[in-house]
Every structure is written in C-alpha cells, then in structure tokens.
Amino acid sequence: xxxxxxxxxxxxxxxxxxxxxxxxxxxxxxxxxxxxxxxxxxxxxxxxxxxxxxxxxxxxxxxxxxxxxxxxxxxxxxxxxxxxxxxxxxxxxxxxxxxxxxxxxxxxxxxxxxxxxxxxxxxxxxxxxxxxxxxxxxxxxxxxxxxxxxxxxxxxxxxxxxxxxxxxxxxxxxxxxxxxxxxxxxxxxxxxxxxxxxxxxxxxxxxxxxxxxxxxxxxxxxxxxxxxxx
Amino acid sequence: xxxxxxxxxxxxxxxxxxxxxxxxxxxxxxxxxxxxxxxxxxxxxxxxxxxxxxxxxxxxxxxxxxxxxxxxxxxxxxxxxxxxxxxxxxxxxxxxxxxxxxxxxxxxxxxxxxxxxxxxxxxxxxxxxxxxxxxxxxxxxxxxxxxxxxxxxxxxxxxxxxxxxxxxxxxxxxxxxxxxxxxxxxxxxxxxxxxxxxxxxxxxxxxxxxxxxxxxxxxxxxxxxxxxxx
Amino acid sequence: xxxxxxxxxxxxxxxxxxxxxxxxxxxxxxxxxxxxxxxxxxxxxxxxxxxxxxxxxxxxxxxxxxxxxxxxxxxxxxxxxxxxxxxxxxxxxxxxxxxxxxxxxxxxxxxxxxxxxxxxxxxxxxxxxxxxxxxxxxxxxxxxxxxxxxxxxxxxxxxxxxxxxxxxxxxxxxxxxxxxxxxxxxxxxxxxxxxxxxxxxxxxxxxxxxxxxxxxxxxxxxxxxxxxxxxxxxxxxxxxxxxxxxxxxxxxxxxxxxxxxxxxxxxxxxxxxxxxxxxxxxxxx
Numbered sequence: 099x100x101x102x103x104x105x106x107x108x109x110x111x112x113x114x115x116x117x118x119x120x121x122x123x124x125x126x127x128x129x130x131x132x133x134x135x136x137x138x139x140x141x142x143x144x145x146x147x148x149x150x151x152x153x154x155x156x157x158x159x160x161x162x163x164x165x166x167x168x169x170x171x172x173x174x175x176x177x178x179x180x181x182x183x184x185x186x187x188x189x190x191x192x193x194x195x196x197x198x199x200x201x202x203x204x205x206x207x208x209x210x211x212x213x214x215x216x217x218x219x220x221x222x223x224x225x226x227x228x229x230x231x232x233x234x235x236x237x238x239x240x241x242x243x244x245x246x247x248x249x250x251x252x253x254x255x256x257x258x259x260x261x262x263x264x265x266x267x268x269x270x271x272x273x274x275x276x277x278x279x280x281x282x283x284x285x286x287x288x289x290x291x292x293x294x295x296x297x298x299x300x301x302x303x304x305x306x307x308x309x310x311x312x313x314x315x316x317x318x319x320x321x322x323x324x325x326x327x328x
Numbered sequence: 329x330x331x332x333x334x335x336x337x338x339x340x341x342x343x344x345x346x347x348x349x350x351x352x353x354x355x356x357x358x359x360x361x362x363x364x365x366x367x368x369x370x371x372x373x374x375x376x377x378x379x380x381x382x383x384x385x386x387x388x389x390x391x392x393x394x395x396x397x398x399x400x401x402x403x404x405x406x407x408x409x410x411x412x413x414x415x416x417x418x419x420x421x422x423x424x425x426x427x428x429x430x431x432x433x434x435x436x437x438x439x440x441x442x443x444x445x446x447x448x449x450x451x452x453x454x455x456x457x458x459x460x461x462x463x464x465x466x467x468x469x470x471x472x473x474x475x476x477x478x479x480x481x482x483x484x485x486x487x488x489x490x491x492x493x494x495x496x497x498x499x500x501x502x503x504x505x506x507x508x509x510x511x512x513x514x515x516x517x518x519x520x521x522x523x524x525x526x527x528x529x530x531x532x533x534x535x536x537x538x539x540x541x542x543x544x545x546x547x548x549x550x551x552x553x554x555x556x557x558x
Numbered sequence: 559x560x561x562x563x564x565x566x567x568x569x570x571x572x573x574x575x576x577x578x579x580x581x582x583x584x585x586x587x588x589x590x591x592x593x594x595x596x597x598x599x600x601x602x603x604x605x606x607x608x609x610x611x612x613x614x615x616x617x618x619x620x621x622x623x624x625x626x627x628x629x630x631x632x633x634x635x636x637x638x639x640x641x642x643x644x645x646x647x648x649x650x651x652x653x654x655x656x657x658x659x660x661x662x663x664x665x666x667x668x669x670x671x672x673x674x675x676x677x678x679x680x681x682x683x684x685x686x687x688x689x690x691x692x693x694x695x696x697x698x699x700x701x702x703x704x705x706x707x708x709x710x711x712x713x714x715x716x717x718x719x720x721x722x723x724x725x726x727x728x729x730x731x732x733x734x735x736x737x738x739x740x741x742x743x744x745x746x747x748x749x750x751x752x753x754x755x756x757x758x759x760x761x762x763x764x765x766x767x768x769x770x771x772x773x774x775x776x777x778x779x780x781x782x783x784x785x786x787x788x789x790x791x792x793x794x795x796x797x798x799x800x801x802x803x804x805x806x807x808x809x810x811x812x813x814x815x816x817x818x819x820x821x822x823x824x825x826x827x828x829x830x831x832x833x834x835x836x837x838x839x840x841x842x843x
Contacts (some may be wrong), residue, residue, distance in 0.1 A: 342716075343716055344718055344719075344720035346715045346718070395715075396716050397709070398713060398714035398715075400707045400712045400713050403711075403714075415711075419700060422700035422701070422703055422704050423699075423700040425700065426696045426699035426702075429699075429703065442692055442696060443696070444608040444609050444611075444657070444693060445607060445608030446653075485708055485709050486703070486708045487706065487707050487708065487709070488706070494699075494702075494706075495702040495703075495706070497695050497696075498698045498699070500688075500692070500695065501625060
C-alpha cells in the first residue's frame with residue numbers, strides 16, 4: 099500500500115470517527131496483508147499535519163489519540179453556523195413592559211393589579227438589565243414601592259422618537275387592523291434587524307431635545323411612521 | 329477576503345457541520361464587510377472539490393446543499409472502525425420507498441394495489457421516522473387518505489441532488505409488441521439476461537444455487553457485500 | 559462474494575430474515591422444483607412479498623418472459639404452493655387466494671375456444687401481465703435504490719470537532735407589534751378600554767412624569783422653573799405642566815414655596831428634605 103494511500107485512509111478514518119483514534123485503533127482497521135508499520139502511520143499523520151498547516155483544520159494529538167478538528171481561529175464563522183435562535187421573552191414580560199410604557203410611572207403592585215397576576219422579580223430585573231425600564235421614583239406609601247418608567251434605550255430599540263409614537267389607548271383598541279398590516283412583513287426575525295439598523299440613526303442625540311415638538315409633528319404622520327418600522 | 333481564506337472557511341464550515349449546507353447558509357456566516365459573491369463561493373467549492381479529487385474525501389452537492397463526506401471506496405476501512413453494522417432494509421420497505429419515490433404523491437392504498445399485498449403500518453412509520461417520507465397531502469376521496477412523498481433528507485441520504493437522479497424505471501412492455509416479437513422469433517431470453525446483469529433476483533435458472541450460503545455471507549458482512557451486489 | 563456464486567441473487571431474499579436457517583440447520587439449496595422441506599416452507603414463503611412476487615418467481619424460474627406466461631402451467635404450480643400452505647395449515651394471506659382465483663379465471667377463459675369474430679377481444683392475461691410488469695418495475699426499482707451509495711453504509715459523514723463556541727448570549731428580540739399586542743391584551747383584560755380610560759391622554763405626559771420624577775428622585779429640591787425649557791416650545795411647556803399637575807394629583811411630588819412670590823420648588827413626596835434645605839443658589843435663578 100502506497101504512502102499516499104495510507105495517508106488518505108488515515109485521513110478518512112479520523113474524519114469519520116468523530117473522536118480521537120490511537121495508533122492501535124488506526125492499525126486495527128487495516129487488513130492482515132496491508133497493515134502498515136507504526137512508523138509509516140506516524141509518517142502519514144505527520145504529513146497530514148503538514149497538509150493542514152495553512153488551512154482551517156488541524157490534526158492534533160490528545161491523550162487518547164489523534165484528532166482532526168477545526169482550528170480555533172475559524173470559530174467566528176463556525177459559531178455563526180450553529181447560532182441558536184435567541185430566546186424569546188414571555189408574554190408576562192411583554193405585558194409588563196407595555197404597562198410600564200403606557201402607565202408610567204407605575205409600581206409593580208399597580209402592574210399586578212392591572213394584569214391580575216403577580217409580576218415576578220426576575221421580570222423587573224430583566225427589563226432593568228436590558229435598560230428598557232428604570233426606577234424613576236418611589237411612591238410615598240408604606241413600603242415606598244419603586245415606580246418604573248421607560249428609558250431612552252427603550253425608545254431607541256423600538257425606533258421611537260418619543261412615547262407619543264406609540265398608538266394611543268384608543269388606537270390600541272383597534273390594533274387588530276394595524277396588526278393585519280404588519281403581519282405581512284412579520285416573521286419576527288427580519289424585524290429586529292431592521293430595528294437595529296434603523297435605530298442607529300434614529301436617536302443620535304442625548305440631549306433633552308425638543309422631543310415634544312417632534313411628537314406633535316409625529317402624531318400627524320403616525321401611520322407613515324409605523325409603516326417604515328415594519 | 330482572499331480566495332484562499334474563503335476556501336478555508338468554507339471547508340471548515342462543511343467539516344464542522346457534517347451535513348449539507350446550502351449556498352445561502354454558507355453565505356450567512358460571513359459578516360457584512362466580508363461577504364463573498366455567490367460566484368466566489370461556488371469557485372471555492374469547486375476548488376475544494378479539486379483538492380479532494382485524489383483523496384478519501386469528496387465534496388458533493390445533494391438536495392439540501394454541499395456536503396463533505398468520506399468516499400465510498402473508503403468504506404472497508406471506515407466500517408471496520410465501528411462494530412455497528414449499517415441498517416439493512418427489508419424488501420417490503422424498499423419497495424414501498426421506491427413506490428413513494430417514483431409515484432409520489434401516492435396513498436398507501438395505491439402502494440398496496442401495485443405490490444399486491446398490504447403495507448404494514450410499521451413500514452410507513454419507519455419511513456417517516458427516518459424522514460425519508462412524509463405526508464404531503466390528502467386525496468380528496470372518501471376517507472381522505474394521506475398521500476406520501478419523499479423528502480430532501482431522503483435525497484441527501486442517498487447522495488442524490490434531485491429525484492431526476494434516481495435510476496430510471498424499467499420500461500413497461502406492451503403485450504402486443506411482445507407477441508409480435510415472439511412471432512419473429514425474438515425470444516424471451518434477452519430479458520432474463522438483463523436481469524442477471526443487474527443482479528436482479530429473478531432466478532431465471534434451475535441450478536442449485538448456494539443461495540442460502542450467500543444469504544449467510546450477506547449477514548456477516550453486510551456493508552461490503554451489498555455494495556458488490558450492485 | 560465468492561467466485562462460485564454467480565451474480566444471480568435469490569429472488570426471495572429478504573434481508574432481515576436468515577431464511578437460511580430452519581430450526582438451527584442451514585438449508586443450503588433453494589427448491590429446484592416444488593419440493594420444499596416442509597420446515598422450510600413457511601420461511602420460504604415468507605420470503606415472498608406476496609402473490610405477485612411468487613408468480614414472478616415461478617415465471618422467472620422457467621426462464622420465461624412475463625409477457626408469455628403459460629397460464630395453465632403457472633396456475634398449476636401456484637395452486638400446488640397454495641395446497642402446500644393449506645396442508646401445513648399456514649395462515650394463508652387473502653391476497654394469495656385472490657390471485658389463485660384470478661389465475662383460475664384466466665385459465666378458464668384461455669381454454670374456451672375463441673370465436674373468430676371476437677379477435678380484438680383482449681388477451682385474458684393482459685391484466686395479470688400488466689400487474690406483474692408493474693410490480694416487477696418497482697421490485698427492480700427497490701433493488702436499484704438499495705444499490706445507490708447511501709450515507710452510513712457506503713459514504714460517511716465527516717465528523718470534525720468544531721472549535722469551542724464563544725458564548726455571547728444574545729438578548730431576545732422583540733418587535734414593536736409584539737409589544738403592542740401584549741399591551742392590548744393586558745389592557746383588555748383590565749378593561750382599560752372603558753371610556754373612562756380611553757381619553758386623549760398624551761403619552762408624552764406620562765413620559766414626562768417619569769422624567770420629572772427621576773429628577774426629583776434624589777430627594778433634593780428642584781426648581782420648578784427648571785422643569786420647563788423654552789426650547790421645547792409651547793407644546794413642551796404644556797406637557798411639562800400637565801406632567802407636574804398629574805404628579806401632584808397622584809401625590810407623587812410636593813410643591814414647596816417658602817413665601818409668596820418666592821421660587822417654587824418641587825420634591826419627591828415623602829422625601830426627607832424640608833423647606834430649610836431649599837438651596838439658596840438655586841433660588842436665585
């Protein structure tokens with residue numbers, strides 16, 4: 099059996115094995131008449147190592163034998179291949195966020211009153227860690243509960259210039275029609291990207307700018323605005 | 329990004345994936361600034377194909393994309409690596425699969441009509457569990473029987489790019505033409521001969537075949553043997 | 559495969575079933591004729607995929623073309639198998655009996671003298687031949703498919719370790735309408751769409767309320783006038799004023815004025831700051 103042939107067989111074996119193979123394990127697959135010397139096997143392994151030198155693969159020796167693996171510097175690309183779908187927020191979290199947005203400043207107790215169920219601490223924590231919600235004060239009642247409000251990051255993420263860009267309660271009541279329009283371009287995945295991209299330029303200033311003036315203008319073109327969002 | 333670099337990334341991706349990746353999936357892992365053209369990707373794939381030409385690996389295109397795999401001629405060594413024999417499938421299952429592949433969409437009743445026997449539920453279940461066959465609809469007749477079709481996974485598993493790659497079906501011959509042939513003295517010998525070549529189990533002879541011995545051999549070295557059969 | 563074995567494969571080779579062994583003994587030959595060791599018969603018959611398969615076997619064994627079936631002979635042989643099965647009280651699949659009936663019918667039609675004028679009458683074998691051929695095609699196709707190189711048997715997936723993934727937990731993405739749907743549902747449940755609530759409440763006021771609150775949140779006094787910015791225009795001033803009024807109404811802030819016409823300050827309700835702490839510097843603005 100030629101050196102080339104041995105090398106190719108060894109490569110195929112290591113590729114297919116999916117685990118390290120020892121010299122003995124490699125030897126064992128060769129039939130009686132064709133068994134290479136151990137040195138020949140070692141030479142084949144060394145040559146493979148050479149072959150991979152410039153590539154995205156490497157042949158390494160670990161405790162239990164030889165293994166072909168993808169080089170660490172390929173990680174960014176390979177990882178993107180297996181990128182897990184980002185987790186989704188629970189309905190409870192979204193409702194809590196919505197209530198903070200619409201009813202701020204609002205305490206956790208008030209949110210619970212409206213939702214009819216308790217709001218977990220982790221939800222409030224998540225919303226604050228995401229920097230969409232912050233404590234804006236404390237209500238002057240026993241226990242001095244924190245009052246929550248939305249942040250600028252919240253507006254940025256949803257590509258809103260101000261809260262007035264959100265539909266009013268009255269419009270919200272009729273949201274089904276809006277929703278049907280949105281549904282078309284929906285599938286949830288393309289959207290966030292758009293938000294991010296368009297969000298970059300949307301709120302370039304940190305100043306307390308004439309926010310309200312903008313709002314006034316925006317109200318008049320609310321329809322057009324939500325369309326570009328979706 | 330250099331051509332070499334693209335090629336190495338593509339190789340690493342296909343190696344790490346261990347399953348077919350489409351052009352789109354490959355493209356998706358490149359960041360915005362570095363995304364190659366589709367033609368560049370194709371060129372990289374073609375080059376890899378070249379690189380593997382002499383080796384125990386191959387890069388092939390199947391239904392769901394490109395896949396790097398260990399070549400068939402490496403089978404003797406690779407299969408000795410593991411104790412597990414590859415699954416073998418009964419004639420009943422293979423005939424059912426063939427009917428679905430060539431006649432899709434097809435109902436179980438139609439399969440039974442052609443095979444002349446009932447098709448067991450377990451066969452349909454196995455085919456679906458293997459994801460080779462799936463329900464593609466229901467025939468609009470009483471009982472609304474399910475219609476079956478093959479999947480991309482079926483094509484992938486059998487190293488096929490599309491249904492067109494399946495071997496062509498034997499021709500149906502007309503009784504009138506054969507009658508004419510018979511009268512011309514064109515014997516029914518040609519046909520059985522063909523069967524012989526294709527290793528078909530037609531058993532055209534009356535010899536004492538060591539048929540059973542063969543079966544025994546088959547069982548012991550399933551993989552290699554079934555290969556040589558065809 | 560051994561050299562002595564011609565490439566003719568046994569027709570009834572069912573792969574999962576070692577029909578080679580009958581009660582521990584290998585049966586080394588396939589029956590040349592109809593004699594089948596009784597013990598082997600059951601196994602032998604199981605190797606057929608049904609009556610069409612058995613018929614094909616009978617036809618091919620005689621080196622005959624499907625299209626030229628000697629019906630009488632094939633029917634006789636077929637019936638002998640059926641009888642054998644009966645003798646052994648094998649459970650006979652209905653399909654085999656149906657086929658027997660079909661063969662008998664064809665045979666009887668073939669035996670009847672054919673009137674000359676009925677020349678274009680269809681060959682009684684036609685339907686059987688059609689079915690046999692159709693079955694044979696797929697029997698062949700099944701073998702062809704079995705012969706295609708397939709993964710795990712002939713070709714193998716590569717299984718190369720990928721580099722360790724750097725975990726960057728990406729926070730979930732939320733679309734605006736997901737948020738709005740959640741809002742609507744929460745509001746619906748709380749019946750906040752009643753007329754009382756559905757009034758023109760500018761959300762900018764609510765927003766400003768949060769802003770004002772967080773500004774006075776430190777517990778120190780804030781100058782009332784600082785809450786208004788002329789750059790915001792009239793609308794801005796109105797929104798700020800509404801926000802402050804709403805906050806006072808909800809007792810979230812307190813207004814403080816040490817004497818008439820003195821600067822007005824606000825502080826968070828309940829904060830410890832007292833009027834003595836009113837910053838003098840701020841008061842001069």
